[in-house]
Amino acid sequence: MRQEVEIIVHNALESLKGPWGLDSIPGADIEVPRNEEMGDVATTVAMGLTKILKKPPRKIAEEIVEAIQNLSLSKVGGPGVDIFESIEIAGPGFINFRFKNEFLHKKLEVLLTEEHSSLRNDIGKGRKVQVEFVSANPTGPLHVGHGRGAAVGNALCNILQAAGFEVEREFYINDAGLQVKLLGESVFARYLQLSGIEAPFPEDGYKGDYIESIAEEIIKRAGDEYVNRSLEDCGEFFTDYAYKMMLANIEKDLKDFGVVFDRWQSEKELYEKGKVQDSLQTLRQKDLLYEKDGAKWFNSTGFGDDKDRVVVKQDGEYTYFASDIAYHKDKLDRGFDTIINIWGADHHGYIPRIRSALAAFGLPKDKFRVILIQMVALLRNGEPVQMSKRAGEFVTLSEVVDEVGADITKFIFLTRRADSQLEFDIEVAKEQSAENPVFYVQYAFARISSIFRQAVEKGVKSYESRVTSQEKMSYLALLTENEELSLIKKLLQYPMVFEGAALSLEPHRITYYLQELAGMFHSYYNRHRVLSDDAGLANARLSLCKAVQIVLKEGLNMLGVSAPERM
RNA sequence: GCGCCUGUAGCUCAGUGGAUAGAGCAUCGGCCUCCGAAGCCGAGGGUCGGAGGUUCGAAUCCUCUCAGGCGCGCCA
Known part of the structure; x- marks a missing residue:
């Protein structure tokens, strides 16, 4: 259009x-x-x-x-x-x-013939885009905030794929730092305690119930094999065992949420393969690394950062930033044209230094984009749900998905701009009512499915019967009601909305569009009878319904939300 | 102290320099002898936090200011 x-x-x-x-x-x-x-x-x-x-x-x-x-x-x-x-x-x-109406009918006919392909475009032209998201520390279960990142990242990837990009979804595993070590120590302490040994729990250790579950699991598999060993001796085993178990748990939660990654990149592996060293070496060759106060610094100010950043500490250890440099260089080495990172908003201060690193390796400024995900305020009946990470008390993503459902949870996460705070009321989300925008959209889809079932029962000649484009046009021309023409125009607007969502990396535009389209359909449905006694008109209206369904389904697919035929 | 994000209807939020600023919820009033009422129709509700500026034109861009959130380590 x-x-x-x-x-x-x-x-x-x-x-x-x-x-x-x-x-x-x-x-x-x-x-x-x-x-x-x-x-x-x-x-x-x-x-x-x-x-x-x-x-x-x-x-x-x-x-x-x-x-x-x-x-x-x-x-x-x-x-x-x-x-x-x-x-x-x-x-x-x-x-x-x-x-002219004729033009609208013609475009509708194209939509009905080409279906989903007519709704997409090729702004990507096969260019490779890498989207890194969730990347939660494997030290505990995913919470709702991670879920929001997962929903947005997943939808964004779907959109970019449909827009002709070659997309890779990647989860970065922070399995090399102190946090996983602390996880191992926490599990070790619980393991000893469960084995009847008095053991001190590490300060700032992870206190959630899942720590105990992992310890129990180890007892089940290894019995008392480690009770008389020291932390130095078996800490690595506990760390490895624990984070791998957490990772499996995270992967399962994501899968239950409908989010699957193409690649899981281990931080530890970057060290083991020498990529951290190599990337710093590259910087050194570019004369972007220098020593000061016994530490090694990256000249990030040369690329717009506020201050230079330490990559190797006085004690010879790498900083977290060092492995991140290696990680992002690796992304470039793998041939991606655009790098998209989806981070929690609390990491925003990190953007300039990563941007600097990528610029140092030659990535143009506009090819690195960060989407910041704001916090989710979890409520129950309007009351804030208290979460304390220190005490290990927080509502996990899997709990919310179990209680509310994956479709609803995803849809609600996608009804807001990523960087605006979001209130998520569990009780409101559970209500199968108009409070819930996802039902409103899905209901439109299910309603149309129902009409088709009725049409078959009544023996209305199928809109799908093989007819020439010419014949199709002759009955589509019967769609002359204002609501019908408006609906067709709305359908034809989808590609514009879709393209905007892809270019601006804003999946929520599709969410809003779908609500508007569903609204127009409900309104139309209440005013005009689809299964009219006039066979030609019924056929035309069924075609219009079919087109609405195609677009609803396309949009819901982009969001990763199902389009049920009955509900 | 510096930086980033947010501030739009009672509430939750859309709004890419354009026309009379929108939606859902909530409130009030209507609609099922007919394709799914998880729906529809109608009504009320606004100093776009505030003040300047940029221009044909600003919720949108710039400056200042107020309020809330977050970040500012040789932590991860």
Whole structure:
């Protein structure tokens, strides 16, 4: 829908380039007017040209409209003005286009024939994008905050894939640092305690019940084999055993949530393969590493960071940042064109140094993008659910998924912009009512499924029967009610919404669109009978319903939410 | 002290420099002898935190300011 207008406006501007004495013409942004009465699509290009041409915007708009009309006479190819019912100039200088019904029907027919492929595009052109998300420390179960990151990352990957990118979903495992060591120590202490030995629990150790479960598991497998051993002696075993168990648990929780990763990158492996050393060596060769106060520093200020950052401490140990440099260099070495990191908002201070590292290895600035996920405030009946990580008390993702359901949880996470705080009320989410936007959308889909079941029972001639495009057009032409035309236009807007979501990395745009589309469908359904006594009309309306279903399903797929035929 | 994010209807939130700022919930009033009422129709509700500025035009961009959240380690 937009494409046709874009081409026409572009051609018109091209023809005006000479008369206007311009070397180049601006890209014409095509938007959907706020009110439907204004038109189906509009462009503000005339207003944007006022400064350059030093003419009033409405005058420029007139010239553009005139050029569009002349364009059709000269037949330059491509879509012609005959797709428009009207072209009007309005307000300060908007050019509003209104399509002929015939054009809308034709586009609907294309949607019905090509289905999902007509809704996608190829802005990615096969370029490789790497999306790293969740990357929770394997020291405990995932909590709801991780779930939000998982939902957003997953949806984003789905969208980018549909937009023609080659996407890799990766989980980075922090299995090399002090945290996993502390996890091992915590489990060791519990192991000893469960074996009847008085053992001190490490300060700041992990206190959740799951620590005990892991200890029990070890007792089950190894009995008292480690009771008389020291921490130095078997700490590594406990660390390894514990974090691998946690990792398996995390992977299962994610899978239950409907999120599957392509790759799990171990931090430890980066050290073992010498990649940390290598990456620092590369920086040294670029003269971006120096020694000061007995430590080694990376010159990140050279790339816009506030201050330089230590990569090797005085005691010779690497900092966390050192392995992160190696990790991000590895991403580049694997040939990704764009690197997307989804982080908790509390990590925002980390962005400049990673950006610096990537820039040092030659990645253009705009090829590194970070999505910050804000905290989730968990409520129950309006009351905040107290969570204390110190005491090991927090609501896990799996608990919420078990209680509320994966579809609802994901959808709610995707009804907000990633970087705005979100309230998640478990009781409200559980209610199968209008409070719950996911039902509203799914209900529209299920309702249409139900209509199709009715249609089969009543023996209405199937819309799917093999008919030529011509025949299809002849009954689609019966869709002339206002609600029907509005619905078709809304369907045709999907690709614009989708593209916006892909370019801005904002899955929530699709969530909002789906709610609007579902709303228009419900409204239509209440006003007009789909299974009309008039067979042709019934067929046309079934086709419209089918198209709504295709778009609903496409959108829900992007969000990773199911589209049930019954509910 | 410095940096980042947020501030829009009673509540939760959309809103990529454009037209009269929207949705859901909540409140009030209607709609099932007919395809799923998890639905529909209607009503009320706004100093877009505040003040300047940029321009044809600002919720959106800039500066200042107020409020809330987060981050500022040779921690991870």
